[in-house]
Amino acid sequence: MEKTIQRLKDEKIEIEAEYYECGIIEGYELCQNAPYRRIQCMLNWNGECWPEDEWFKGWVDETIECDDLMDYIVHNNSDYHFNDFAEAYFIGFREAVKDFWNEVEPELRKSR
Numbered sequence: 437m438e439k440t441i442q443r444l445k446d447e448k449i450e451i452e453a454e455y456y457e458c459g460i461i462e463g464y465e466l467c468q469n470a471p472y473r474r475i476q477c478m479l480n481w482n483g484e485c486w487p488e489d490e491w492f493k494g495w496v497d498e499t500i501e502c503d504d505l506m507d508y509i510v511h512n513n514s515d516y517h518f519n520d521f522a523e524a525y526f527i528g529f530r531e532a533v534k535d536f537w538n539e540v541e542p543e544l545r546k547s548r
Contacts, residue, residue, distance in 0.1 A: 450522040459528025466495075467536040478533045483526050486516060499525075517521070 467475055468475040487493045500506045506522035518526060 440525055448520070452520055455506070455521045455524040456528040459525035460532040461529075463498075463529035463532030464536055474531070475537065478530075479537050481530065483523075483530060486502070496526075 445448050463478075468476065470478070474489065474492060477487060477492050479493070481487050487496055500518075500522055502507060503521075505519075506525060507519045508522055510517070
């Protein structure tokens with residue numbers, strides 16, 4: 437039984453790493469076509485509260501609902517918690533958004 441448990445733990449870690457990488461890829465791709473205001477919304481989202489921007493909120497919700505493993509639990513009608521797979525995805529996503537912004541922001545300053 438110990439081998440089975442260890443195998444399942446290892447598989448879960450691998451899947452979480454895949455979700456993290458997917459979040460990086462999709463976050464960067466989303467930024468490449470997003471309007472300035474949306475990038476700012478994504479950049480300012482810390483993942484601890486639901487996004488305020490309606491479009492972004494809908495995108496987060498749809499991203500989770502379209503996946504078999506990602507999910508979240510809502511507490512007290514406003515507080516929520518991502519499961520491990522969604523958490524890994526959105527950590528990667530937020531890192532990609534920050535990396536994207538760090539790459540383009542100096543160029544935006546030059547164009548003033």
